Amino acid sequence: MSKESYLKGEEKLKAITIIKTGLGVRMSPREILQQLNKKGIEISERTYRRLKLEIYQSAGSTIVEIYKKQVGGTIFDELLSFEEMERRCWELYYDAKNPNEKFRAISQLRMISQDKMKILKNYTLSARNEKLDYTQLRDDLKEIDEEGDSTTSTS
Numbered sequence: 001m002s003k004e005s006y007l008k009g010e011e012k013l014k015a016i017t018i019i020k021t022g023l024g025v026r027m028s029p030r031e032i033l034q035q036l037n038k039k040g041i042e043i044s045e046r047t048y049r050r051l052k053l054e055i056y057q058s059a060g061s062t063i064v065e066i067y068k069k070q071v072g073g074t075i076f077d078e079l080l081s082f083e084e085m086e087r088r089c090w091e092l093y094y095d096a097k098n099p100n101e102k103f104r105a106i107s108q109l110r111m112i113s114q115d116k117m118k119i120l121k122n123y124t125l126s127a128r129n130e131k132l133d134y135t136q137l138r139d140d141l142k143e144i145d146e147e148g149d150s151t152t153s154t155s
Contacts, residue, residue, distance in 0.1 A: 012051075015041045019051055075119060082116050 015036060022032035033048055043051075059065075086109060093105035 011041060014039065015043065016051055016055060019048065020055060023052070023055070078119065079116065082112055085112050 018035055018039060018041070019032055022035060027035070029045065029048060033043070033045065036043060036048075089105050089109040089112065093102055093109070096102040096105060
């Protein structure tokens with residue numbers, strides 16, 4: 001029986017995470033296999049190579065694809081959180097009782113704006129000009145909303 005048969009689900013994800021970390025810190029294959037064994041995941045070198053190939057294939061074929069998958073998705077979330085922080089800073093500014101509190105709120109607002117500009121400067125030009133496809137996001141949000149409705153209606 002192949003050792004691959006029990007590497008499914010959560011255990012496989014755990015193994016892939018360990019392999020990614022090992023590749024990131026430039027461990028040798030032997031060291032990565034030792035790390036897997038320490039975590040209770042015993043796989044052969046052949047399975048290791050198969051999982052490593054799966055990691056490389058899922059990453060993308062170009063640096064831009066890898067960047068879009070790994071970084072691009074989180075940038076949108078970060079921008080939304082910066083927008084929320086800016087709104088909160090303005091609320092603090094208008095609710096402030098004394099000038100020191102207003103100054104702190106404006107200082108925080110300035111730092112948040114600087115962070116947003118850093119994202120813009122570091123994001124690739126081709127990705128900035130690319131049109132976003134919100135249909136998938138909209139479908140995902142509908143699924144989440146439907147799941148939320150089903151759990152609240154049963155409670």
